[in-house]
Amino acid sequence: MTTARISLRGVTKAFGAKRVLRGVDLDIQPGESCVIIGGSGTGKSVMLKCIIGLVRHDGGQILIDGQPMDARRREAFLRHFGMLFQGGALFDSLTVWENVAFRFLRGAERLPRARARALAVEKLARVGLDAATADLYPAELSGGMQKRVGLARAIATDPQVIFFDEPTTGLDPIMADVINRLIREIVVEMGATAMTITHDMTSVRRIADRVAMLHDGVIQWTGPVDEIDRTDNPYVHQFVNGLPEGPIATLR
Amino acid sequence: MVILTAATGFLAAIGRAAIALCAATGALVIFAAQAVAHAFAPPLYPGELARQLIRIGYFSLPVVGLTALFTGGALALQIYAGGSRFNAEAVVPSIVAIGVVRELGPVLCGLMVAGRVGASIAAELGSMRVTEQIDALVTLSTNPMKFLVAPRVVAGTLALPLLTAVSDIIGVMGGYLVGTGRLGISPGNYIQNTINYLTTGDIVSSLVKGAVFGFIIAVVGCHQGYNSRRGAQGVAQATRNAVVAASILILAANYLLTEVFFST
Numbered sequence A: 001m002t003t004a005r006i007s008l009r010g011v012t013k014a015f016g017a018k019r020v021l022r023g024v025d026l027d028i029q030p031g032e033s034c035v036i037i038g039g040s041g042t043g044k045s046v047m048l049k050c051i052i053g054l055v056r057h058d059g060g061q062i063l064i065d066g067q068p069m070d071a072r073r074r075e076a077f078l079r080h081f082g083m084l085f086q087g088g089a090l091f092d093s094l095t096v097w098e099n100v101a102f103r104f105l106r107g108a109e110r111l112p113r114a115r116a117r118a119l120a121v122e123k124l125a126r127v128g129l130d131a132a133t134a135d136l137y138p139a140e141l142s143g144g145m146q147k148r149v150g151l152a153r154a155i156a157t158d159p160q161v162i163f164f165d166e167p168t169t170g171l172d173p174i175m176a177d178v179i180n181r182l183i184r185e186i187v188v189e190m191g192a193t194a195m196t197i198t199h200d201m202t203s204v205r206r207i208a209d210r211v212a213m214l215h216d217g218v219i220q221w222t223g224p225v226d227e228i229d230r231t232d233n234p235y236v237h238q239f240v241n242g243l244p245e246g247p248i249a250t251l252r
Numbered sequence B: 001m002v003i004l005t006a007a008t009g010f011l012a013a014i015g016r017a018a019i020a021l022c023a024a025t026g027a028l029v030i031f032a033a034q035a036v037a038h039a040f041a042p043p044l045y046p047g048e049l050a051r052q053l054i055r056i057g058y059f060s061l062p063v064v065g066l067t068a069l070f071t072g073g074a075l076a077l078q079i080y081a082g083g084s085r086f087n088a089e090a091v092v093p094s095i096v097a098i099g100v101v102r103e104l105g106p107v108l109c110g111l112m113v114a115g116r117v118g119a120s121i122a123a124e125l126g127s128m129r130v131t132e133q134i135d136a137l138v139t140l141s142t143n144p145m146k147f148l149v150a151p152r153v154v155a156g157t158l159a160l161p162l163l164t165a166v167s168d169i170i171g172v173m174g175g176y177l178v179g180t181g182r183l184g185i186s187p188g189n190y191i192q193n194t195i196n197y198l199t200t201g202d203i204v205s206s207l208v209k210g211a212v213f214g215f216i217i218a219v220v221g222c223h224q225g226y227n228s229r230r231g232a233q234g235v236a237q238a239t240r241n242a243v244v245a246a247s248i249l250i251l252a253a254n255y256l257l258t259e260v261f262f263s264t
């Protein structure tokens, strides 16, 4: 058994009296694509943010390659990391291509502007955006286009670990398929480790090696993607089939 | 009994407010220290610094200039009207010069910039916070304290002394225009008397005040924006707090600096 790339051990997080994560245990193997499913507001985004330290968890442990995450490891980890935020989180003072090429324009990986731009345009093409969008500002794009720019920014430096928070929400089915394929390609071809949050069962089946179901602050079930239809776990069964009756309350 | 509960409730409210004030002050001081530390430790972002210098310094010139011009003019009129008619040639230029350079130049400049720049820094960083842009910076291996806060604080501290110098000069010029145009003071005498009464200490104190005010404006604006919460309303609150807190701190700091420079 190899060391997990990312491990969560009993991770807890509360916002005031609201206990969002109540002991999350999860291992992500290197090169694996893990999809997190779970109802709206169950703490999926919070979980991803805990891993990279954007939200400080209250208890439990987060391990990177078997080592506890500290400030120095976090810095090294983030150097080869990309994240698509649920809301896009594009820098609205920068143009689309400057967003995508953010890492190429400053700091250690700095490239000449023309070269950075060319790389950005290339990544934009991969998410289905043509070169004409490169010089627009994020505010001039539609929601789905912003999401794709966020995706292009996340994958710009070919990172080793990538988090996608709802990559296909707000996209039409054709574009959603393009993005699903792209994510799969990144995992298979570049050997990246990916964690994806999605509500879209088509995406789950296309992207995932493994699926984890988060509910009531703990991982209720985890298993290979082809088992989601066969498992007798009532949470997964209800979620995958979108049933109103089951252990997941509809009033949340 | 009822009175007693009301009294303890009242005291508790005062206590809570006092504790909250101490906590807020402490948080601001820690934030300021971090900002300064990040301003000197690489990686630095000179491009960002240049952009902020232009935004804080250059684009504040019209506001600061107009404020100083009218204030200098009004001051000249007031001094003249206040019984100095017979000795106006000497009194008006000297009081305008000292009043503007020592107090009004830096303070008005600071307050105007607090309204203009402090508010916009808080609103900008606040909306970056609520739209997760600050979180996104972290995922791009960019420390937001270095990339967003440090350049603004350095730019504020550098730009405000220059703006204060401009404010002083235009303020004195406002007095000169009114003094020579309306009050019949001869231009040569006006300039001579201004130069005679101003000391190097006055000018140094003016610029130091400017630097301190610039630091206050940028730190408070960044602190409020950086820690803003709860959507548009949180950003509005951050903006308001930034202007109010910076203005009060500027006035308090002005008093303290005046004690330091002129109390002997």
Ligand SMILES: Nc1ncnc2c1ncn2[C@@H]1O[C@H](COP(=O)(O)OP(=O)(O)OP(=O)(O)O)[C@@H](O)[C@H]1O
Binding pocket: A015, A020, A038, A039, A040, A041, A042, A043, A044, A045, A046, A047, A086
């Ligand atoms: N900064 C915060 N302060 C207070 N509460 C928060 C904060 N962030 C998240 N929460 C709460 O944590 C819970 C989980 O939020 P999270 O964003 O992780 O949900 P999610 O599973 O990603 O949902 P969705 O699928 O709708 O995106 C929510 O109930 C939310 O109210």
Ligand SMILES: [Mg+2]
Binding pocket: A044, A045, A046, A086, A165
């Ligand atoms: Mg979410």
